[in-house]
Amino acid sequence: MNDLLNAWQAVLTSDYLLTDTATLSTYEQATFSTTQRVYAVLRPETVGQVQECLKIANQYKTPLYPISRGKNWGLGSRVPVQDNCTILDLSRINRIIDYNEKLAYITIQPGVTFRQVYEFLKEQNSKLFISVIGGSPEASVIGNTLERGDGSGPLGERVAHVCNFEIILPTGECIHTDFGRFANASAKAVNRWGVGPALDGLFSQSNLGIVTQMTVWLTPLPKFFQTFNCVIQDSGHLSNFIDKLQPLILQDAIRSNCFTFWNSYKFLARQGRYPWQIMGEKTPLCLKELKRFERWLGTGCLYSASREQGLAIRKLIEETFTGQVESLSFMDQDNHNDLLINNSSLGVPTDQNIRSTYWRKKTSLPQNINPDRDLCGVVWLCPILPFDGQVITQAIYTIETTVNKYGFEPNIAISCISGRSVQIFIAIMFDRDVPFEDERAMSCHDHLLQLLTQDGHIPYRLGIQSMNSLPRTQDDYGKLMQTLKQTLDPNDILAPGRYDFRKDWA
Ligand SMILES: Cc1cc2nc3c(=O)[nH]c(=O)nc-3n(C[C@H](O)[C@H](O)[C@H](O)COP(=O)(O)OP(=O)(O)OC[C@H]3O[C@@H](n4cnc5c(N)ncnc54)[C@H](O)[C@@H]3O)c2cc1C
Secondary structure: OHHHHHHHHHHHOHHHEEOOHHHHHHHOOOOOOOOOOEEEEEOOOOHHHHHHHHHHHHHHOOOEEEEOOOOOOOOOOOOOOOOOEEEEEOOOOOOEEEEEOOOOEEEEOOOOEHHHHHHHHHHOOOOEEOOOOOOOOOOEHHHHHHOOOEOOOOOOEHHHHEEEEEEEOOOOOEEEOHHHHOOOOOOOOOOOOOOOOOOHHHHOOOOOOEEEEEEEEOEEOOOEEEEEEEEEOOHHHHHHHHHHHHHHHHOOOOOOOOEEEEEHHHHHHHHOOOOOOOOOOOOOOOOOOOOOOOOEEEEEEEEEOOHHHHHHHHHHHHHHHOOOOOEEEEEEOOOOHHHHOOOHHHOOOOOOOHHHHHOOOOOOOOOOOOOOOOOEEEEEEEEEEEOOHHHHHHHHHHHHHHHHHOOOOOEEEEEEOOOOEEEEEEEEEEEOOOOOHHHHHHHHHHHHHHHHHHOOOOEEEOOHHHOOOOOOOOOOHHHHHHHHHHHHOOOOOEOOOOOOHHHHOO
16 A cells, blocks of 8 residues: 555655645535545646556555545535545646637636636626535535536536536546537537437446546526515425426526525524524424414526516516415615625625535534534535425425424425426535434435435435435446446546436346
8 A cells, every 4th residue: 555655756846745633624514424444635727647546546446536626515525425535636636727608608627616616707707606505615516517506697507517627537537518529619618419329428426437637517697686485384385386497598588507495404504503492492493383383485596688588577576476376576786786796696605505514503503614524514405306395395295294293494495497397406504513413304305305205206416325326226326336336437437426327236
């Protein structure tokens, strides 16, 4: 093993090969209990160094686990899926390679964060924005894309609005997707698919390559911007409301990723802390027991090309929502000057949502938020469902009753990613300092995952602890994955276990 470390050290210099216990333990920490140990951490600065590190890993047949910024909080943070991996931390490879205001794109490396893109666009006086996440401003745009994460705003389904990946294969070879393989291709940053079989899809939620560059499409700031909020009295009224909303999104009156619902628990966690005093130190919080309504708050954004267009859509929404919601209010940029300032729906990253991970903590909020370090308990579960009121409300009933049974609040957000489907984000929030909470939260997660998948509601994204928990598939998918993995990664060194569905066939 000394030979292995020496070989990596020769590529990286000693400052960027880390093996001390204190550093390794920070890479072993997530927002839930994990047992994986990390062998070492490599922090390359160039793509060439990534290639060299991979070649050495192949020579010694030792597993490498790439991360870009490692802010995958609630889904595993920086922890590898399997034990004894060396982490390839790409955060130092952080250049903005290209940017085009007219064609609205930016080409970046994996260490580039949401904050970095925001600051860069501000410096350029750009009229464009990147759709940002509710997660950390210091998260990686590429890391988020490769998890098929989502942001708010019209291009929020990130993986659908990127192209031109540069990928280092597990053997150290380099490929480009779409038109990127032709050195002089004029459309490489502006077209998905290119010519021939499209490969991008193989490299998100996978362990088949390391993405070292990507072009991300940006959204023009709207000529006229409005937001609207509506309150739905309780889950009983939700089904009808959803069925009224769905056609508006299908017809693009409200654009994809521009409308979300939060239940009261999600809203309360975003606003502050668990009401320990009111509850007399008891958990979980149950609003019904306190004779309060379990309301849903719907929030939408309208990005319009003119005031007239915006007001016409507003009228349509008012007509559709009348009688369906308890209250409906609009704000527009003419009446509310501050609407355009520090608005996360216009690409300004914020850590406001991350603060909610301290929901059950009794300590004060630190300056530098870090849920891993502060033992904030968070486990996400993210099923995707058809956009149908009855189907969604039935699933919500399953979620609420199960999460409650385990002693947690059903913290639920629903994001309308298209007129056909919604993503449900369930956050199980707890305090890791409280004995046995880790075990209870994970049992809750596992039970709920089982119930939802039984009903056909499969998660679109998985935490490191649940890579093996999906039902067996009914076709030859696993066999094909086995062939691809064997071909591209003959020594099985890249991120073993990460979205690794070979077991379906074996
Ligand atoms: C309160 C809260 C709110 C959140 N809100 C959102 C949200 O709105 N939307 C959302 O999508 N997520 C959200 N998250 C989840 C998470 O924080 C984000 O998805 C975040 O972007 C992931 O961290 P990262 O970008 O640093 O990626 P990383 O942690 O660096 O990467 C994620 C995984 O992708 C793989 N990977 C990373 N880089 C590479 C690479 N270059 N090549 C190959 N594989 C790679 C690795 O397996 C890695 O573990 C939220 C989390 C919390 C706690």
